Amino acid sequence: MTYHKRFDGRAFDEVRPMSAQVGIIPNADGSARFQIGDTVALCAVYGPRDLHPRFLQNPGTGILRVHYNMLPFSGHGDRVRPGGSRRSKEISMVMQNALLPALNLKAYPNTVVDVFVDLPQTDAGTRCAAITAAAMALADAGLEMTDLPCAIAAGRVEDKIVVDLNYEEDSFHDGCDIPVAILPNTGQVTLLQMDGEISRDMLKEAIGKAIEAGKKIYQVQKEAIKNSFAKGE
Amino acid sequence: MKDEILMENKSIVVPGEVLAKGMSFLPGPGTYRRDDVIVAKKVGLATVDGKVIKLIALNGTYLPRVKDKIIARVIDVLMTGWRVDINCPYSAVLTMKDATNEFIPRGADLTKYYDLGDHMLCQVVNVTSQNLVDVSMKGPGLRKLKGGRFIKVSPYKVPRVIGKDGSMVSMIKKATGCDIIVGQNGVIWINGDPKAEVVAVKAIKKIDKEAHLSGLTDRIAKWLEEAK
Amino acid sequence: MADEHIVKALAADVRYDGRKKLEYRDVKVEYGVSKSAEGSARVSIGETVVMAGVKMELTTPYADRPNEGNIMVNAELLPLSSPRYEPGPPGEKATEIARVVDRGIRESKAIDTTKLCIAPGEKAWGVLIDVVSINDAGNLQDAAALAAIAALKNARLPQLSEHGQIDYDATKTDKPLPLEREPVEVTVYKIGEHYFIDPLCTEEDSADARLTIAVTEKDTICALQKGGVGPLTVEDIDHMIGIAQKHSKQLRKAL
Numbered sequence: 279m280t281y282h283k284r285f286d287g288r289a290f291d292e293v294r295p296m297s298a299q300v301g302i303i304p305n306a307d308g309s310a311r312f313q314i315g316d317t318v319a320l321c322a323v324y325g326p327r328d329l330h331p332r333f334l335q336n337p338g339t340g341i342l343r344v345h346y347n348m349l350p351f352s353g354h355g356d357r358v359r360p361g362g363s364r365r366s367k368e369i370s371m372v373m374q375n376a377l378l379p380a381l382n383l384k385a386y387p388n389t390v391v392d393v394f395v396d397l398p399q400t401d402a403g404t405r406c407a408a409i410t411a412a413a414m415a416l417a418d419a420g421l422e423m424t425d426l427p428c429a430i431a432a433g434r435v436e437d438k439i440v441v442d443l444n445y446e447e448d449s450f451h452d453g454c455d456i457p458v459a460i461l462p463n464t465g466q467v468t469l470l471q472m473d474g475e476i477s478r479d480m481l482k483e484a485i486g487k488a489i490e491a492g493k494k495i496y497q498v499q500k501e502a503i504k505n506s507f508a509k510g511e
Numbered sequence: 512m513k514d515e516i517l518m519e520n521k522s523i524v525v526p527g528e529v530l531a532k533g534m535s536f537l538p539g540p541g542t543y544r545r546d547d548v549i550v551a552k553k554v555g556l557a558t559v560d561g562k563v564i565k566l567i568a569l570n571g572t573y574l575p576r577v578k579d580k581i582i583a584r585v586i587d588v589l590m591t592g593w594r595v596d597i598n599c600p601y602s603a604v605l606t607m608k609d610a611t612n613e614f615i616p617r618g619a620d621l622t623k624y625y626d627l628g629d630h631m632l633c634q635v636v637n638v639t640s641q642n643l644v645d646v647s648m649k650g651p652g653l654r655k656l657k658g659g660r661f662i663k664v665s666p667y668k669v670p671r672v673i674g675k676d677g678s679m680v681s682m683i684k685k686a687t688g689c690d691i692i693v694g695q696n697g698v699i700w701i702n703g704d705p706k707a708e709v710v711a712v713k714a715i716k717k718i719d720k721e722a723h724l725s726g727l728t729d730r731i732a733k734w735l736e737e738a739k
Numbered sequence: 740m741a742d743e744h745i746v747k748a749l750a751a752d753v754r755y756d757g758r759k760k761l762e763y764r765d766v767k768v769e770y771g772v773s774k775s776a777e778g779s780a781r782v783s784i785g786e787t788v789v790m791a792g793v794k795m796e797l798t799t800p801y802a803d804r805p806n807e808g809n810i811m812v813n814a815e816l817l818p819l820s821s822p823r824y825e826p827g828p829p830g831e832k833a834t835e836i837a838r839v840v841d842r843g844i845r846e847s848k849a850i851d852t853t854k855l856c857i858a859p860g861e862k863a864w865g866v867l868i869d870v871v872s873i874n875d876a877g878n879l880q881d882a883a884a885l886a887a888i889a890a891l892k893n894a895r896l897p898q899l900s901e902h903g904q905i906d907y908d909a910t911k912t913d914k915p916l917p918l919e920r921e922p923v924e925v926t927v928y929k930i931g932e933h934y935f936i937d938p939l940c941t942e943e944d945s946a947d948a949r950l951t952i953a954v955t956e957k958d959t960i961c962a963l964q965k966g967g968v969g970p971l972t973v974e975d976i977d978h979m980i981g982i983a984q985k986h987s988k989q990l991r992k993a994l
Contacts, residue, residue, distance in 0.1 A: 303874045304876065305874050305875065307570075316775075320819065320873065325600065337641060345818065347817075349869065349871055350815075350867070351777075351779060351869050352776070357869070360815055362826075380527070386574075389601075395819075396871070398775075398871075420667070421571070424545075426526050461527070463529070463545075463550070500525050500528070503554055504523045507569070509724075658744050705747065706753050
């Protein structure tokens with residue numbers, strides 16, 4: 279079958295409308311909101327801070343903990359039971375791996391940096407939105423980073439490679455979804471997962487398109503951070 | 512290829528942003544070299560100082576340095592001293608020896624000197640590689656802080672709150688009549704008339720927010736004048 | 740512990756942020772902040788922000804109330820919202836907030852639960868209200884109660900499929916919930932001889948006692964919760980209720 283036109287009318291390599299804001303949670307050491315289409319991620323960073331219990335501490339470096347959480351009313355369908363699931367645990371773990379390569383916590387041995395991402399509204403692409411928000415919040419917290427990670431999904435719907443799948447595409451019967459996190463300066467990939475089936479050639483094309491789209495997301499992140507500083511009169 | 516600077520002087524940059532290209536430039540604090548480019552490691556103000564590209568960080572956690580005068584709070588009383596919170600991921604220890612010139616007899620009740628929750632202006636005297644920190648009360652001006660209230664600002668903005676030779680904080684003290692002590696760890700003690708304290712807090716928060724902009728002193732002076 | 744410095748300022752009727760003792764910070768209600776929910780709202784009181792979302796489910800009525808649907812209120816103090824909160828099941832504070840919000844709604848009969856019944860004894864709507872904290876700068880209780888009511892006001896029933904199941908792919912109906920009344924909650928705090936409302940976190944920490952009072956449009960009281968270890972006299976209570984009645988108007992205006 280041929281996918282002629284995307285369900286929501288976008289071009290095949292077009293990402294949904296994005297908006298970003300930094301410093302949205304005054305209590306946090308760093309925070310950010312990122313919206314892409316109807317998916318919204320709120321992120322707060324606390325730390326580096328004291329880590330308990332003690333056996334979790336690493337005397338060589340600070341550690342990063344990511345907590346991904348869909349709010350109870352944020353799902354397409356029934357209420358999401360609070361309290362975490364196998365899914366949220368796995369996403370938290372891969373997010374950690376996606377962010378850590380950009381982060382240097384050596385100056386903070388025995389401490390922890392906690393990253394909390396809560397999603398009030400979702401329409402596919404939540405882990406990518408969460409990573410994008412988390413990177414901004416980590417930068418806002420003043421942490422040392424070699425790069426500003428961002429993330430976006432590419433995928434296949436029937437015979438077409440598409441970027442930034444929405445719920446309708448993500449749940450389509452013939453296709454696949456490939457979330458990719460990127461270090462925008464070097465083009466290295468720090469998160470890669472896939473659901474569905476795809477040929478080797480198409481996979482390569484999809485990852486290439488995700489990296490390309492990542493540049494647009496990086497621009498939005500960069501602008502949001504710069505805008506968080508008061509302008510002179 | 513020509514060596515060139517790729518950012519505006521004194522502009523806000525983000526981690527990963529390429530600031531300059533070419534081997535003739537040197538990476539200063541807050542930046543690193545990747546191949547032939549110099550890249551920002553933090554959010555901050557990027558500046559060019561001759562051939563050195565520097566970055567002044569604007570946010571972040573306090574990391575103690577020897578000789579810093581900081582405001583600490585007693586969180587535990589130990590066998591031979593006190594454990595104090597110093598607004599950073601690491602607590603510090605104040606030993607009996609460094610606490611007072613008085614002789615403290617063996618087995619004395621240490622809470623008579625400093626009790627849980629007490630605040631003090633103290634000085635960092637030792638920091639190890641693992642960030643074990645010792646503080647002391649021996650030095651001019653170091654003392655227990657009684658009454659008043661405490662607020663926090665970004666430790667990176669403390670120099671702006673203090674101002675050149677203490678000019679900024681003196682201006683706020685004069686305008687509000689409050690006693691103000693600024694700890695280098697970002698904790699600030701304010702004690703005065705309740706209404707005046709509110710003005711002082713607002714002025715300090717304004718500095719915290721606008722620290723990266725030029726003309727700060729004049730703006731705060733004007734704001735304080737209007738707040739009267 | 741009562742902080743003497745706070746008490747000194749209260750005596751001059753000056754709060755730490757410059758307000759008077761009986762003054763709310765700016766109260767703002769935004770509706771429809773989550774498209775995934777059947778109803779949602781974000782409430783900010785100064786720097787305190789909470790969100791509430793309503794989800795609907797199909798349930799079997801309780802055997803002793805075959806003609807009624809039911810409601811549930813849950814609150815989560817997200818670790819995102821304050822360094823004081825940690826991941827894990829709701830603790831005492833979250834549970835108390837949820838239960839006090841629940842009582843205000845339930846006891847004022849804000850929702851006519853008989854109108855939630857679809858088939859007596861067989862099928863009825865369950866209304867699931869979740870309140871979460873986004874930034875805790877004090878007074879989560881009043882903010883949570885206001886957000887819950889606002890989310891209920893904003894809610895529309897989902898479509899039912901031919902088989903009588905919720906059809907999430909269809910757009911929602913335009914049918915609102917049977918919301919008959921709109922209780923709001925005002926928590927009055929006491930330190931020493933001073934009464935005040937809408938506390939900052941430092942004020943919450945040093946208060947002797949608090950009394951949350953759910954007030955209806957008619958100024959009747961539909962739920963109470965005393966908190967804190969300090970005892971209250973009958974005069975205290977009467978005085979605090981007067982304060983709540985008066986200042987409930989401001990919250991109501993924001994709805």
